[in-house]
Amino acid sequence: MKNYPKKGYLISNFRVFHLRDKQLRPIPFHYHDFHKVILFLGGHVDYIIEGKLYHLQANDIIFVSAGEIHRPVFLDDKAPYERIVIYVAPEFLQRWQEQADLAQCFHTAKDKGSVMHQLPNRSHDLLFHMDKLEKTAHGEGFANGLYTEILFIEFLILLNRSIEDHELETLGSVSYDEKIQQVLTYINEHLADDLSIETLAGKVFLSRYYLMKKFKADTGYSLHAYIRSKRLLYARDLLRTKKTVTDISREAGFQDYSTFSRAFHGLFHCSPKEWRAHHLSAAASRSSSF
Incomplete structure (x- = not known):
């Protein structure tokens, strides 16, 4: 990926x-x-x-x-x-x-x-x-x-x-594809749900091929990379809460913890538990910086 x-x-x-x-x-x-x-x-x-x-x-x-x-x-x-x-x-x-x-x-x-x-x-x-x-x-x-x-x-x-x-x-001077925006909104509102290309293409009545090509042209991402990145960013935000890491992985749309852990490490270069520990330390440092 x-x-x-x-x-x-x-x-x-x-x-x-x-x-x-x-x-x-x-x-x-x-x-x-x-x-x-x-x-x-x-x-x-x-x-x-x-x-x-x-x-x-x-x-x-x-x-x-x-x-x-x-x-x-x-x-x-x-x-x-x-x-x-x-x-x-x-x-x-x-x-x-x-x-x-x-x-x-x-x-x-x-x-x-x-x-x-x-x-x-x-x-x-x-x-x-x-x-x-x-x-x-x-x-x-x-x-x-x-x-x-x-x-x-x-x-x-x-x-x-x-x-x-x-x-x-x-700003009134803005260009975008309405169906791609519908897909983006759906993805970000349903991160825990099935987000297969077939499901998304069906939501906006486009072919799989056209959706993948147009999505990449408009966002710079493949659908798979975008969904995984957004799920991981959402999971990272949840790590600021007191929820368990296992619950967070499910809430972010990952079917099992090992897949979540590998994907998280691939993007953020640390485990979810390591990120949480680092975040707590960084937050404490920021709060005392002024």
Whole structure:
């Protein structure tokens, strides 16, 4: 099985970058363990997220949730690809869950569209706040780590308020195949069920051959690789709970534990129990980092 790569690592609660690339090399489909927010500043770029192709405009905001398969598509290199990128650990957002659902922007993006456009005459200048956050994150000074975290929380609050106040609208310039989206939705809502190619093809009234070919073209994955990756990502998330590993393997759609364990090790290079132990240690480290 071809494993699509997990790119990047996040050892802190969040990181901020202002990037400007003149020479653009193709980037393969990949996913992250963390959420990502991108403020697109310039260039000729489209963005594919879970089978949907978004045609970007300057000042668009891109939301990529942890585990979502994505990649940018460079249309030409006449203008540099410039953007501000924020990586954020899901655990950091969970810590604030009782006070406010700071992850609401990612939930909304999943439901309504992963790319949003900033409307004129808005209350909050998100570029200003992202730029200030990026400069502070790479600066020094008294209590700089604490100050950076405060600015980051402020930015997330303003971002969610902008969505709630309808100052960000879902990007209209998006292309996708309706039947492939139906298959993607069905897979992600039925990970524990039978997801054979015959079953999926029957759901959308397509031939097996056409479905496999079209699915690979739109998502970068074979159906088998996509389903297995999503089941393993879901199982990894469940390892944060107190459920037994055996129960998790069944809930994620694996018929037996040994198959699950081998597949998990193949993707994450450790056993489920080792991942759980490492996660507990990393979460404790993050909670004491500020």
